[in-house]
């Protein structure tokens with residue numbers, strides 16, 4: 301690595317400042333495959349929002365940084381049987397894509413710690429039902445279920461742009477799904493979209509949360 305992650309973060313935020321046109325945008329730095337030292341380095345540079353896509357790696361980093369008061373975002377596919385474990389440390393769950401997942405988050409033993417977590421409904425923008433995310437036809441039913449849950453606070457939608465499609469077109473569709481969710485709950489106005497390669501297109505289509513990995517962290521440093 302030639303450049304330090306903190307310098308890349310500063311350079312990224314500068315580009316974002318030019319592009320965001322005074323809108324509030326949260327940058328979630330996705331630190332998967334990188335050691336916790338990288339999180340500490342970026343936190344020391346003033347960054348607070350971090351994301352991971354896998355349990356238990358996500359838990360290990362969140363637990364190793366409890367002293368820093370960071371906000372942890374879980375952005376990967378959420379398995380039903382691990383959902384409650386993830387909800388113990390992740391402040392924001394970006395990938396709610398099934399009613400069963402909401403039910404799993406509500407389960408557990410009486411007296412269990414039950415923090416209310418911010419939740420985004422992940423929408424599948426591909427034609428492949430096996431990809432993560434609820435099908436657009438099931439969007440309202442799932443969003444309503446999340447809104448009614450005592451375990452979750454409905455915040456909006458999340459998606460990943462499909463391979464092989466111009467990301468701007470996919471994010472344009474996502475904006476219509478976001479609008480459908482806002483019609484159910486006006487306060488659910490977050491749009492989590494955009495990664496290192498397509499954040500500008502996401503921003504053009506209303507993204508409020510960018511999930512940025514390699515543009516800030518560099519290529520993966522360890523394992524994975």
Ligand SMILES: *Cc1c(COP(=O)(O)O)cnc(C)c1O
Pocket residue numbers: 330332353375376460494495496497511512513514515
């Ligand atoms: C890894 C990951 C990102 C960040 O990807 P980059 O291309 O490295 O910016 C964003 N969202 C999700 C769901 C991811 O798994």
